[in-house]
Amino acid sequence: MSGMAAAQMTVSPAPEGFQGYLASLWPKAQELGVSRATFDRIVPTLTYNPRVVQLDRNQSDEVVINPNAPVAPFAPYRARQVNPTRIAMGRTVLERERAHLAEIEARTGVPAGVILGIYGHETNYGQFTGDFDLLRSLSTLAYDGRRRALFEGEFLSAMVMVERGAPREALTGSWAGAIGHPQFLPSVYLRLAQDGDGDGVAAIWNNQADAMASIAHYLQVAGYRRGEHWGYAVSVPAGLNRADLATNVTSPRCRRVFQRHSRWLTAAEWRARGVVFQRGEPEPDMMLSLIEPDGPGNTAYLLSGSYRAILDYNCSNFYALSVGLLADAIVR
Numbered sequence: 001m002s003g004m005a006a007a008q009m010t011v012s013p014a015p016e017g018f019q020g021y022l023a024s025l026w027p028k029a030q031e032l033g034v035s036r037a038t039f040d041r042i043v044p045t046l047t048y049n050p051r052v053v054q055l056d057r058n059q060s061d062e063v064v065i066n067p068n069a070p071v072a073p074f075a076p077y078r079a080r081q082v083n084p085t086r087i088a089m090g091r092t093v094l095e096r097e098r099a100h101l102a103e104i105e106a107r108t109g110v111p112a113g114v115i116l117g118i119y120g121h122e123t124n125y126g127q128f129t130g131d132f133d134l135l136r137s138l139s140t141l142a143y144d145g146r147r148r149a150l151f152e153g154e155f156l157s158a159m160v161m162v163e164r165g166a167p168r169e170a171l172t173g174s175w176a177g178a179i180g181h182p183q184f185l186p187s188v189y190l191r192l193a194q195d196g197d198g199d200g201v202a203a204i205w206n207n208q209a210d211a212m213a214s215i216a217h218y219l220q221v222a223g224y225r226r227g228e229h230w231g232y233a234v235s236v237p238a239g240l241n242r243a244d245l246a247t248n249v250t251s252p253r254c255r256r257v258f259q260r261h262s263r264w265l266t267a268a269e270w271r272a273r274g275v276v277f278q279r280g281e282p283e284p285d286m287m288l289s290l291i292e293p294d295g296p297g298n299t300a301y302l303l304s305g306s307y308r309a310i311l312d313y314n315c316s317n318f319y320a321l322s323v324g325l326l327a328d329a330i331v332r
């Protein structure tokens with residue numbers, strides 16, 4: 001049976017059992033530090049949301065992809081994502097938040113441009129954060145059960161956020177539980193969110209400095225290296241021996257994403273093979289891997305270890321390349 005058929009046959013439990021299921025979560029919530037008062041204030045207000053179950057079903061169908069399908073070109077994606085409006089807005093935020101960004105960069109080693117590159121991609125700098133009620137979505141998805149372990153944990157994390165003072169009405173986001181300006185899941189918020197403006201609260205739902213400090217902290221923990229640029233646009237000679245450059249490493253996560261990267265060579269070794277840097281000159285001993293997202297004959301990119309921290313935020317080469325290119329365009 002194909003995965004798609006299995007997904008379509010998944011039967012949701014009846015909505016009538018929803019409140020009983022939530023009540024059964026009390027011991028777990030208590031263990032995490034949620035008070036009875038908070039639990040009793042929130043849970044009776046939650047109702048089953050069939051819309052998010054439908055969206056979750058659609059997504060599970062999309063996951064079934066043909067591994068032999070042709071790979072889509074990057075250029076149209078880039079044109080949509082790294083557009084003049086988004087670049088201009090990024091520069092506006094950079095100007096207005098320059099002091100906060102300088103402090104965040106000094107502390108985390110993540111450059112302002114890369115922070116803004118992620119911020120612009122996730123929510124257009126806080127403009128589009130999603131309007132699904134977080135606790136309602138997560139409780140429904142947990143009850144539905146296709147990915148209960150994930151969503152039950154996120155629901156309980158969201159309850160902990162409320163316990164610690166996050167305003168219930170501010171917790172809105174995508175149907176799948178990503179909230180606020182940086183689109184963090186609640187568990188990510190609890191682990192990594194930071195206060196960027198010094199008021200003691202990491203208010204990623206309405207504060208840009210907090211959002212940017214949180215994005216930077218995420219990337220820092222994911223391995224973004226201070227002073228190591230994410231990557232470089234390059235021209236590749238027609239005769240480049242690509243078979244010799246194939247990676248022999250199989251990534252345990254996001255296998256298809258990492259498969260598109262060559263093995264690592266130094267910048268000097270790439271130059272010796274005829275690769276020309278279109279802009280920027282990395283140190284000769286910097287380790288870089290090649291991706292050709294539009295195929296031979298088009299602009300390619302040499303990627304650093306810091307690029308992989310961006311992949312940790314969202315494991316897609318198009319996303320990470322586009323974030324890096326938006327970053328470069330904003331600070332250019």
Ligand SMILES: [Ca+2]
Binds near residue numbers: 195196197198202207
């Ligand atoms: Ca704050």
